[in-house]
Structure formats: structure tokens, C-alpha cells
Amino acid sequence: MSGHHSHHCHHDDGRAAGEVPYGQVPPGPAVARRALLAGAGGALMLAALPGQARAAQSRMPDGAARASAVTQGTTLVHADMHNHTVMSDGDGSADAAFASMREAGLDVAALTDHATLFAIDGLSSGEWRTTGELANAANDPGRFTAIRGFEWSHPLQGHINVWNTSDFADLLRASSPGGLYSWLTGRSGGLASFNHPGREVGRFNNFSFNASARAQLVGLEMFNRTDDYLFEGWSSGLTSPLVACLNAGWRPGLTGVTDEHGTTWGFHEGKGRSGLWVTENTRDAVFAAMAARRMFATRVSGLRVDATANGVRMGGVLNTGAADVRFLVDVDRGAAWDGKPLRVQVLRPGTSAPAVVDVVDTVNGTVADFTVPLDAADGNWVVLRVSDPAAANGSPGPAGHPCNDFGVAYTSPWWLRP
Incomplete structure (x- = not known):
């Protein structure tokens, strides 16, 4: 289990507007x-x-x-x-x-x-x-x-x-x-x-x-x-x-x-x-x-859910071969989940099922902060899965696999490019 710490952080909503045409169909009333x-x-x-x-x-x-x-x-x-x-x-x-x-x-x-x-x-x-x-x-x-x-x-x-x-x-x-x-x-x-x-x-x-x-x-x-x-x-x-x-x-x-x-x-x-x-x-x-x-x-x-890896947002490319990668993971469901224990699993390429190279316990409404050594030689992607350890995966994988608990969310992958 990696060392990590957490803190609470809340912000207000904010949105902007802008009209966008759609295909070749004129807008309706x-x-x-x-x-x-x-x-x-x-x-x-x-x-x-x-x-x-x-x-x-x-x-x-x-x-x-x-x-x-x-x-x-x-x-x-x-x-x-x-x-x-x-x-x-x-x-x-x-x-x-x-x-x-x-x-x-x-x-x-x-x-x-x-x-x-x-x-x-x-x-x-x-x-x-x-x-x-x-x-x-x-x-x-x-x-x-x-x-x-x-x-x-x-x-x-x-x-x-x-x-x-x-x-x-x-x-x-x-x-x-x-x-x-x-x-x-x-x-x-x-x-x-x-x-x-x-x-x-x-x-x-x-x-x-x-x-x-x-x-x-x-x-x-x-x-x-x-x-x-x-x-x-x-x-x-x-x-x-x-x-x-x-x-x-x-x-x-x-x-x-x-x-x-x-x-x-x-x-x-x-x-x-x-x-x-x-x-x-x-x-x-x-x-x-x-x-x-x-x-x-x-x-x-x-x-x-939002997450960064060495400052790169999920969905992005990590320009690294082998390095310690620091993840920050923001998971919040609001007051309804205050204090709810959650788990973050670090998924890497496997053969028939993903390899899980770290499992970090966290709590709803906090930022999980942990570091994992990653090597592009082991595969060029990493995904974070957020789960509820108190419930079971209805479609489990290999016996004892860390992802046999209840999936709550998946981040988009990061791709490792040396």
C-alpha cells in the first residue's frame, strides 16, 4: 500500500454559453x-x-x-x-x-x-x-x-x-x-x-x-x-x-x-x-x-472524478520511460457519500486481465495522493479504477483479483511514451 494523504476541496459551479451549428440541419424553435x-x-x-x-x-x-x-x-x-x-x-x-x-x-x-x-x-x-x-x-x-x-x-x-x-x-x-x-x-x-x-x-x-x-x-x-x-x-x-x-x-x-x-x-x-x-x-x-x-x-x-499523473491530466501522454509517477485523484459524490470508504486500483497491461500494481484506500470527498513506479517496458498505458470495497463485482475476473469488488468509476487512461 502506497503512502498517501488527502484533503477536502470544494468549488462553485461556473458555465459559459455559445451557440454552435449542428451538422447541416437548421436550428428549430x-x-x-x-x-x-x-x-x-x-x-x-x-x-x-x-x-x-x-x-x-x-x-x-x-x-x-x-x-x-x-x-x-x-x-x-x-x-x-x-x-x-x-x-x-x-x-x-x-x-x-x-x-x-x-x-x-x-x-x-x-x-x-x-x-x-x-x-x-x-x-x-x-x-x-x-x-x-x-x-x-x-x-x-x-x-x-x-x-x-x-x-x-x-x-x-x-x-x-x-x-x-x-x-x-x-x-x-x-x-x-x-x-x-x-x-x-x-x-x-x-x-x-x-x-x-x-x-x-x-x-x-x-x-x-x-x-x-x-x-x-x-x-x-x-x-x-x-x-x-x-x-x-x-x-x-x-x-x-x-x-x-x-x-x-x-x-x-x-x-x-x-x-x-x-x-x-x-x-x-x-x-x-x-x-x-x-x-x-x-x-x-x-x-x-x-x-x-x-x-x-x-x-x-x-x-x-478527476486525476493527474505527474501533473498530466487523465487522457494524456506521460513522456516517461521508467519513473515514479505521482497520482492525485479527486473523487466526490457530495454529502450523500460523506465518509464513505473507497479504493483506487492502478491498472496496467496484463495478458487476459489487467495487472493491478497498487491499491490505495481513500474516502469520498478527499484527494488521494500516492506514487507508483511505472515502466513503459511493462506496457504503455495505466488506468485508475475507483471501487466500493464493501460490494462485489457482478462480473468478476480471476479468483482473488483486486477488481472483483464493485466498480464505481474508471479514469481515462494515460499513455507512457519514453
């Missing part, structure tokens, strides 16, 4: 449409207006303050970048989705219906346009960022979310992961994520690496719905998706998503979501944070 979309909820939009109390719903108490205790210049926003509607295999009308997610307390939300083959159980061109119109209507720069995306869906190779493109690719336009990467690299600004990684047997052609798409492949889902994907497939003899993806050469940030298919988007405590560190809550700033991997995966609403 935001306020009128949002009022219209209140639907059966009636008070839905009233409750979501800035500065007013939200309607009583089954959601956790307000979370931690939005300013990091270890870095400056950015604000935390809570995001869910993977959601479905009746436009693919979801149950709910797309007209209601963004209002529901805003009402549930999310700051950033995306609709990503499936793109399959010939619009069978998936997006049509008309539905793609409609998704863009709904996102523009719900988008409220500075307060709520609404995003259109799609989920490229191959039944054997896996599913990949894509955001910030003016068109979409189904299996006719891109029949393989490699085909999708080629399509993506032809669209500057487009960003993508490996979804529920390892669930489909082909595993993105075993995470076959495409150097030209590396910068745009910004996400790897570690939490999807209520599941921790660290050991997905391990019991069947497969490699941890985290290890397989990062060892292959990809450099994704780590994310959590609801992957909602019902009608109560955003209102599910315990399902995945992401924290993004943005300069302002706008589309441009959200995509910039994703491109920089300034994000973390969690399944706890209102959680704040």
Missing part, C-alpha cells in the same frame, strides 16, 4: 418545441428551467460540486451519449427523449439509434433528419447540450457509436469495422466509441488496430446499463476488453452509458454515465473534451 415535448409530464419543462427546483423524481440527491480539486480551467458535466428510441429498437418516442434526460439532471445527452441494413429495425434517412431536428430543438448552449449520433450495428463484430457527423453509415455503407473506420476518417470532427465491448463474438475483429482512425475513436464503454465490462468474456477464456483494446494500440477514453431502450431516459440510478470536463457546456466544447479524453466512466449520478 427550441423553447416552443421543448414546451410541446413536456407531454404527459406536464410540469416537465418547468422543472428543467435553469435555477428552478426539479420535479420530485426517483433520482439521487444532488451530487458533488462541479469544479475539480486537482486541475483548473474546466467544469464537470454529466453525460449519457448512448440512447435509443422507436426509430430503432427502443420503446419510447424520440420526441420525449431529450426533455426526459434534461429533467433527470443530465447536462449532455445523445440519441444514437441503430444503423443496421436497409433501415430494417434501424435508422432511415428521414429518421436521421428528425433526430437532428429534435437535437437542435432541445439544445440549450451553456445549460444543456443535445447531440445526434448513431450506433453502427454489426450482429457479429459489435456496435460502434458515432457522433458529430452530417450523415450516417449503416451496414450497406460500411460492412465491417474497417469499413466504418475508413468512412469515419473521411469525416473530420466525427468521433466514435466501442460499445458494450466484447459482447458480440467478433469483438471488432479482435480490436484490429487502424492507425488512421485512432484519434477519432475516443471511447470504450466500461459501464453499459448496470454492467462493468472489465472482465467481459473472461470466464469464457477471452481477454478483458480493456486490455485487448488498449494493447492493440487504440487510445480511447473510458465511458459509461445507459444504453436506454425504455421510456424513462436518464432516470436510472446505477446505470452507466460519463463525466466530461468542458470549458463550457456547448457541442463544440463537449466534442473537444471527448477528443482530449477528458472524461471518466461511472454508474453513479452526481459523481465527480
Whole structure:
């Protein structure tokens, strides 16, 4: 166990605004449409207006303050970048989705219906346009960022979310992961994520690496719905998706998503979501944070996680071969978790499962400060996993593995470059 110390640190929230055009779709009448979309909820939009109390719903108490205790210049926003509607295999009308997610307390939300083959159980061109119109209507720069995306869906190779493109690719336009990467690299600004990684047997052609798409492949889902994907497939003899993806050469940030298919988007405590560190809550700033991997995966609403390694923020590159690396880790869930014991695990490349080179005990609302010797010869990445030692991982790995406890959050990786 490394020596470490901690302190409390709280800041006030602060946000800025700025209008951002979306693809090639003209903006809609935001306020009128949002009022219209209140639907059966009636008070839905009233409750979501800035500065007013939200309607009583089954959601956790307000979370931690939005300013990091270890870095400056950015604000935390809570995001869910993977959601479905009746436009693919979801149950709910797309007209209601963004209002529901805003009402549930999310700051950033995306609709990503499936793109399959010939619009069978998936997006049509008309539905793609409609998704863009709904996102523009719900988008409220500075307060709520609404995003259109799609989920490229191959039944054997896996599913990949894509955001910030003016068109979409189904299996006719891109029949393989490699085909999708080629399509993506032809669209500057487009960003993508490996979804529920390892669930489909082909595993993105075993995470076959495409150097030209590396910068745009910004996400790897570690939490999807209520599941921790660290050991997905391990019991069947497969490699941890985290290890397989990062060892292959990809450099994704780590994310959590609801992957909602019902009608109560955003209102599910315990399902995945992401924290993004943005300069302002706008589309441009959200995509910039994703491109920089300034994000973390969690399944706890209102959680704040930020971390540095020798002063480099998560998602960044450590220009070091072999060195002692000092980590500062800010984890806070607010008053609801005051005094709650937590654990930080330092994950490094392994063969079938990640190696854990240190485990540090901490407490909610403090900054864990510890130093770990790292050597790029042992592998070029390091990830921090935050866990609750009092609960079990529902999908455990090897017997006695330190990550067989309940995952609370993952930082994005750091990459070691001698």
C-alpha cells in the first residue's frame, strides 16, 4: 500500500454559453418545441428551467460540486451519449427523449439509434433528419447540450457509436469495422466509441488496430446499463476488453452509458454515465473534451472524478520511460457519500486481465495522493479504477483479483511514451 494523504476541496459551479451549428440541419424553435415535448409530464419543462427546483423524481440527491480539486480551467458535466428510441429498437418516442434526460439532471445527452441494413429495425434517412431536428430543438448552449449520433450495428463484430457527423453509415455503407473506420476518417470532427465491448463474438475483429482512425475513436464503454465490462468474456477464456483494446494500440477514453431502450431516459440510478470536463457546456466544447479524453466512466449520478499523473491530466501522454509517477485523484459524490470508504486500483497491461500494481484506500470527498513506479517496458498505458470495497463485482475476473469488488468509476487512461 502506497503512502498517501488527502484533503477536502470544494468549488462553485461556473458555465459559459455559445451557440454552435449542428451538422447541416437548421436550428428549430427550441423553447416552443421543448414546451410541446413536456407531454404527459406536464410540469416537465418547468422543472428543467435553469435555477428552478426539479420535479420530485426517483433520482439521487444532488451530487458533488462541479469544479475539480486537482486541475483548473474546466467544469464537470454529466453525460449519457448512448440512447435509443422507436426509430430503432427502443420503446419510447424520440420526441420525449431529450426533455426526459434534461429533467433527470443530465447536462449532455445523445440519441444514437441503430444503423443496421436497409433501415430494417434501424435508422432511415428521414429518421436521421428528425433526430437532428429534435437535437437542435432541445439544445440549450451553456445549460444543456443535445447531440445526434448513431450506433453502427454489426450482429457479429459489435456496435460502434458515432457522433458529430452530417450523415450516417449503416451496414450497406460500411460492412465491417474497417469499413466504418475508413468512412469515419473521411469525416473530420466525427468521433466514435466501442460499445458494450466484447459482447458480440467478433469483438471488432479482435480490436484490429487502424492507425488512421485512432484519434477519432475516443471511447470504450466500461459501464453499459448496470454492467462493468472489465472482465467481459473472461470466464469464457477471452481477454478483458480493456486490455485487448488498449494493447492493440487504440487510445480511447473510458465511458459509461445507459444504453436506454425504455421510456424513462436518464432516470436510472446505477446505470452507466460519463463525466466530461468542458470549458463550457456547448457541442463544440463537449466534442473537444471527448477528443482530449477528458472524461471518466461511472454508474453513479452526481459523481465527480478527476486525476493527474505527474501533473498530466487523465487522457494524456506521460513522456516517461521508467519513473515514479505521482497520482492525485479527486473523487466526490457530495454529502450523500460523506465518509464513505473507497479504493483506487492502478491498472496496467496484463495478458487476459489487467495487472493491478497498487491499491490505495481513500474516502469520498478527499484527494488521494500516492506514487507508483511505472515502466513503459511493462506496457504503455495505466488506468485508475475507483471501487466500493464493501460490494462485489457482478462480473468478476480471476479468483482473488483486486477488481472483483464493485466498480464505481474508471479514469481515462494515460499513455507512457519514453
